[in-house]
Amino acid sequence: MTQPIEQIVRRKLSDEVFDRLERMITSGELQPGDEMPSERVLMERFGVGRPAIREAMQSLANKGLVSISHGERAKVLRLTAKSIFRQVDLTAKIMLSQSADSLEHLKSARIFFERGMAREAAQRASANDISDLRDIIERQRASLGRAEEFIDADMEFHTRIAQISGNPIYVAVSEAMLAWLKEYHTEMLIWTGKEKFTLAEHDEIVDRLEANDVDGSETALLKHLERSRALYAK
Known part of the structure; x- marks a missing residue:
């Protein structure tokens, strides 16, 4: 019997970055109120370009995990039932x-x-x-x-x-x-x-x-x- 094809889908770099940033928050490495590392630090840490970092950071903001203000570092938000x-x-x-x-x-x-x-x-x-x-x-x-x-x-x-x-x-x-x-x-x-x-x-x-x-x-x-x-x- 022929086995069904299980295609491996290559993930976007920004998705991988998002997962790692999310783990930094959920693990407690970053606490509510903490500033996220700079784009340059994250680029060096993960070996990716600025677009992947920015896209991942925007995804975090869309999920209510961080706040992004122009000219400032993103900050980790304290999650509450209301914010969720x-x-x-x-x-x-x-x-x-x-x-x-x-x-x-x-x-x-x-x-x-x-x-x-x-x-x-x-x-x-x-x-x-x-x-x-x-x-x-x-x-x-x-x-x-x-x-x-x-x-x-x-x-x-x-x-x-x-x-x-x-x-x-x-x-x-x-x-x-x-x-x-x-x-x-x-x-x-x-x-x-x-x-x-x-x-x-x-x-x-x-x-x-x-x-x-x-x-x-x-x-x-x-x-x-x-x-x-x-x-x-x-």
Whole structure:
């Protein structure tokens, strides 16, 4: 039986350089805040030309591993959950713009996620957390009629609930999903008077959180999101 051909593909020099630079970061040889070695040092170390170094460095920047400023050495970035999600912001928005199914899946994922956040927050909310949430609602109430400000306050409210968990990954997930959905949050919210429902529902959610009512908090948040999901449309 004839064996299938397994062609060996020669990699670009810049790909090899990228792998080595990435290992310098992941191994701890270079720490967050450190400057990357100069182009000349890297050219001598790896035995390649300047174009390969520059292309590899740009790939590192595109992946959020380093920052590049004109006239300065590239610096290693400290990776956080937030910075990682920011790397996929553009591609996520393109995916959503191309598929109605993807938008519906994101709405469903957000509801699933926030139900858990409400239950977590009901068990952990402090007096300061409750005070912050009520302050956000008041700022939201004061922005009635100004769509952009109202929606920003809405996003802040839901992210603040995620912050009660104390888990930065939850906060980053919340911020990312809300930012992606904001692209499709229509101004129907403002012009149809539905903002009054939003404010009342936010008040109810905070009341349940303050009472440490786990089931009631989830129910109030689920009711709120199921009603408002229709406001997100392609």
